Amino acid sequence: MELVTPSIGLLFWSALAFFILLFVLGKFAWKPITQALKEREDSIDEALKSAEVARLQLESLKTDNQRLLNEARVERDKLLKEANEIKDQILAKAKSDAKSEGDKMISAAKEAIEMEKVNAMNQLKTQVANLTVDLAEKILRKKMEDRSQQEVFVNDSLKNITLN
Amino acid sequence: MTHINNLKSTYYTLKTALLTIAFSFVSVFSFANHPTHSTTIDSTLVVAEKSHNSEAKTNNPHDENHGEEKFDINKTIMEHVADAHDWHLWGHTSIHLPVILYTDKGLDIFSSGKFNHGHDVYVGKYNYKNEHEKIHAVDESGNVLENVKVLDFSITKNVATLLISVFGLILIFLTVANGYAKRGIGAPKGIQSWLEPIILFVRDDIAAPNLGKHTSKYMPYLLTVFFFIWFNNMLGLIPFFPGGANVTGNIAVTMILSVITFVLTNINAKKAYWKHIFLPHVPLWLYPLMIPVEIIGIFTKPFALMIRLFANITAGHILVLSLVCLAILFKSFAVGFATTPLIVFISAIELLVAFLQAFIFTILSALFIGMAVNIESEEAHH
Numbered sequence: 194m195e196l197v198t199p200s201i202g203l204l205f206w207s208a209l210a211f212f213i214l215l216f217v218l219g220k221f222a223w224k225p226i227t228q229a230l231k232e233r234e235d236s237i238d239e240a241l242k243s244a245e246v247a248r249l250q251l252e253s254l255k256t257d258n259q260r261l262l263n264e265a266r267v268e269r270d271k272l273l274k275e276a277n278e279i280k281d282q283i284l285a286k287a288k289s290d291a292k293s294e295g296d297k298m299i300s301a302a303k304e305a306i307e308m309e310k311v312n313a314m315n316q317l318k319t320q321v322a323n324l325t326v327d328l329a330e331k332i333l334r335k336k337m338e339d340r341s342q343q344e345v346f347v348n349d350s351l352k353n354i355t356l357n
Numbered sequence: 358m359t360h361i362n363n364l365k366s367t368y369y370t371l372k373t374a375l376l377t378i379a380f381s382f383v384s385v386f387s388f389a390n391h392p393t394h395s396t397t398i399d400s401t402l403v404v405a406e407k408s409h410n411s412e413a414k415t416n417n418p419h420d421e422n423h424g425e426e427k428f429d430i431n432k433t434i435m436e437h438v439a440d441a442h443d444w445h446l447w448g449h450t451s452i453h454l455p456v457i458l459y460t461d462k463g464l465d466i467f468s469s470g471k472f473n474h475g476h477d478v479y480v481g482k483y484n485y486k487n488e489h490e491k492i493h494a495v496d497e498s499g500n501v502l503e504n505v506k507v508l509d510f511s512i513t514k515n516v517a518t519l520l521i522s523v524f525g526l527i528l529i530f531l532t533v534a535n536g537y538a539k540r541g542i543g544a545p546k547g548i549q550s551w552l553e554p555i556i557l558f559v560r561d562d563i564a565a566p567n568l569g570k571h572t573s574k575y576m577p578y579l580l581t582v583f584f585f586i587w588f589n590n591m592l593g594l595i596p597f598f599p600g601g602a603n604v605t606g607n608i609a610v611t612m613i614l615s616v617i618t619f620v621l622t623n624i625n626a627k628k629a630y631w632k633h634i635f636l637p638h639v640p641l642w643l644y645p646l647m648i649p650v651e652i653i654g655i656f657t658k659p660f661a662l663m664i665r666l667f668a669n670i671t672a673g674h675i676l677v678l679s680l681v682c683l684a685i686l687f688k689s690f691a692v693g694f695a696t697t698p699l700i701v702f703i704s705a706i707e708l709l710v711a712f713l714q715a716f717i718f719t720i721l722s723a724l725f726i727g728m729a730v731n732i733e734s735e736e737a738h739h
Binding site: 219 | 489515527557573577581604
């Protein structure tokens with residue numbers, strides 16, 4: 194049958210055409226194309242790999258940061274605690290100091306008051322004695338104005354004084 | 358709700374109207390795209406009337422007058438599927454391609470127009486006659502000289518299409534390669550970005566799984582064969598110039614391609630491949646059976662490649678042509694309108710087949726070559 198009988202001319206021309214195509218495309222198209230595709234794939238591969246490395250580095254950096262932060266936090270807590278303790282200590286000491294000082298002052302004041310009181314008492318006593326003496330003197334003077342009375346008094350006194 | 362329903366019904370009416378218009382355009386175009394047939398319709402219609410009137414007078418269906426031939430669907434289809442020395446464009450217009458003949462007297466080169474569509478005899482070193490696109494040497498009275506061997510190296514319609522497709526493919530892929538040269542590893546653009554996925558498809562889904570580490574060595578052949586078949590399949594689906602030729606549906610073309618696959622397979626085959634054929638892993642008494650089977654197997658694989666591509670593409674052409682011829686056979690525009698959607702549908706399927714056959718030819722070539730060159734690694738698995 195005509196349809197399944199290959200003709201010599203078409204065999205020749207199609208072989209020639211195909212080989213020309215294969216040669217030209219192979220040399221000027223497929224080679225640069227496949228090379229460019231390969232290069233692009235390699236570069237993408239590399240980019241992905243370096244991105245992965247960068248990611249890992251970032252991760253380690255992050256954990257480092259976290260660690261440092263944690264350390265700083267612990268340090269801060271410790272410092273705060275210490276500061277609190279010191280504050281408490283200072284406060285307590287100040288309190289006790291103030292108390293003892295106050296006590297001291299109070300007792301000193303008390304002593305001073307006591308002393309003042311004694312002094313005042315003594316002064317009052319002297320005053321009272323002086324006034325009494327003055328008063329007695331005045332009364333005596335009044336009573337001893339006339340002679341008779343002086344005599345009476347001396348006599349009485351003499352009477353009272355028993356010389357034994 | 359009624360508002361929406363109204364809108365919907367309006368939409369469907371519009372859609373139907375648009376589809377009707379589209380189909381009528383398609384049918385108009387399809388007739389326009391088959392100038393042969395539209396003119397044939399006219400002539401056959403006229404012929405039908407004429408022959409009806411003049412039946413009593415002539416009673417001769419094979420009249421010498423070109424316009425009065427009866428429409429023969431078988432002949433029409435075979436003419437369209439087979440190769441030709443003229444490239445028919447429309448009506449009575451064709452391109453006369455060069456005829457190159459080689460006989461014992463030497464080369465004869467002349468225009469196919471000299472044959473006047475098979476009516477005339479060209480006088481060169483011999484007298485040549487074109488009988489159903491087969492050129493014979495004849496004597497003065499027009500009898501075929503059986504003892505003169507005429508080798509026909511003419512630039513036929515298929516050869517011309519081949520040259521056009523080779524030129525087109527070179528143009529396309531040099532543009533693509535230029536894109537890579539310009540943009541380097543940057544993102545592809547234009548035709549480059551359109552073809553890159555297909556090139557990658559050939560490499561990653563056709564070649565690499567079958568060829569493994571040998572992939573890059575066979576990439577040029579596989580890429581060339583894939584795009585050559587695909588491009589020519591597509592070109593064959595275009596019903597008018599510069600398409601219309603049935604290049605990949607010609608057994609000579611598919612034979613060359615499968616012979617290349619055959620040669621590549623067998624010259625690159627590893628020792629284990631031949632060992633597998635001549636010393637198969639079967640009991641010795643089976644050798645007389647197995648060795649011939651294996652040897653036949655070497656040839657059946659590329660033979661199947663050749664037949665598959667040829668048969669698929671030719672069958673597609675015949676199918677579309679048969680549907681187109683229906684309208685002409687029934688001498689009715691109504692049949693034409695009815696078959697047009699079917700032709701569009703089959704053509705769409707042929708578009709898919711065009712890709713599919715290129716894919717199958719390439720993947721099987723890769724498989725056969727891969728089986729021959731990667732056989733050692735396979736042996737290691739056993």
